[in-house]
Structures are given as structure tokens and as C-alpha cells.
Amino acid sequence: MSAAIPDSLKDLLERPIVVAFATSNPDGQPQVTPVWASLEGEQVWINSAVGRRKDLNVRANPKVTVLALDPENAFHWAEIRGQVVDFVEGDAAVAHINKLSGIYAGNEDYYAFNPEGKGKETRVIYKIQPTRVNGM
């Protein structure tokens, strides 16, 4: 089961909009955190660090949901429900967080803002294949 993101909603994932990323805690409570995201072909990619609560959640249950709200227009939003189909660590994950940092923070060196994490955390990309998309 796969769903396409309509062209009319793609800008929500291409502009520097901080999105809500929902995973499920082991006790069934949703965990929702603000994260950066990018649209890569038909997938949504999110970048985190190995071992965080959301990372543990995604590995236990790869069903995740992203809500992107246009901060300038409450009637423009996208809910992307999907499945994490790939976890990518290493150089590719660092390149991705640097790309996101360029889009969201105007500096393609993520660790310029987060020097405490450099060399101490393992970045990871969650490649999300949409299974259902709602929005307007």
C-alpha cells in the first residue's frame, strides 16, 4: 500500500516548515516532536540520532505520521501517514542533516549549531514511504 503526495501539498515539505513527527511509545502513547523534514521523490525523510526515544519507537513500530502545517495559512496542511522502509546511518545521514540545516537554518554545517553532538551521536535518516495522505 502506497500513496502519492499531491503536488498541491508538496510545498509544505519543500519549504522550511518545522513538522510534527509522531511515533508510538511502548505504552501506546503518541510521541510527537518538532523536526525538520525533506521531500525526496515520493518519500519523506526525517533525520534523528540513534538511541533517542523516537529512534527506539520507530525501530519497534515503523508506522509513523508527519503533520506539516503552513504557519501562514491554517487551511493549508498535510498529514502523511507512512511506514519507515529504510534506516540509513553514516556519511549519508550526516550529509542529509547538513542539507536540512542549510534549508532550515541557512548553514549547511549542522554541527556549527550543535558542536556538542559532533562525533558523539550517530545520525540516522528515516525514509518514510507514505501510505495515506490527507490535507488541503
Added chain:
Amino acid sequence: MSAAIPDSLKDLLERPIVVAFATSNPDGQPQVTPVWASLEGEQVWINSAVGRRKDLNVRANPKVTVLALDPENAFHWAEIRGQVVDFVEGDAAVAHINKLSGIYAGNEDYYAFNPEGKGKETRVIYKIQPTRVNGM
């Protein structure tokens, strides 16, 4: 188990910020939708209509999570995890959606915007008792 919302985060629920409301679908997929919210004492109140997907979800699993992001400041946000401890229908629920409509849309008559729903839907308040609050 109960958690207080720090004063430093309360503005996120007092200003007309559209929040992300997460419930769990029966298959374990988070459902996340944009909704209005109000802070009522220590509780967060959300208003929906009986029978919607999120309504069915909340009744099956009252563990819900709200993420409020300041649209003007990405470093100011609150994640409120909680439990729906009360469902209120009837006049009180209509009064609440009208209050929200006043705050968010500048008109305390919700059905002025949504005439198709008037008399056809049953509004319901979800009174959420926070159990854990994260934010900055």
C-alpha cells in the same frame, strides 16, 4: 500520574495557535490532525464531533498527545502527553467550540463558518489531563 504545564509554555495554548493532535488508529498508526485547543486550568481541551476517526480513536485509547509550535519561533514549543479524563457533549461542547471560534476565527458563532454541521453533528470536548510535558 499528572504533570503541570510550566508557565513558560502556557502562551502556546492561550494564543490562537493551531496544534497537532495525535491519537492512535486501531492498527497502531498515529493519526495527527490540526485542531484548535484551549488551556482550562491545568487541562487542555480539544473539541471534535462524535463519530469522527479521531473520536473513535480517543474512546478506544484515551492516551493522546498535543504538540503546539510557535509559528513565529521554532525554538518555542510544547509537547503535552496526556489522558482524556472526561468527554463532554451537549450545550457545554457547543459553548466551547464557539469560544474557540472566537479566539481562532474572531467570531464566537462557530456555525457561521460551518452551517452544514449545525444540528447535524454532536460536538464533544476532550478534557486532557497532562501526564508529561516537554518543551522549550
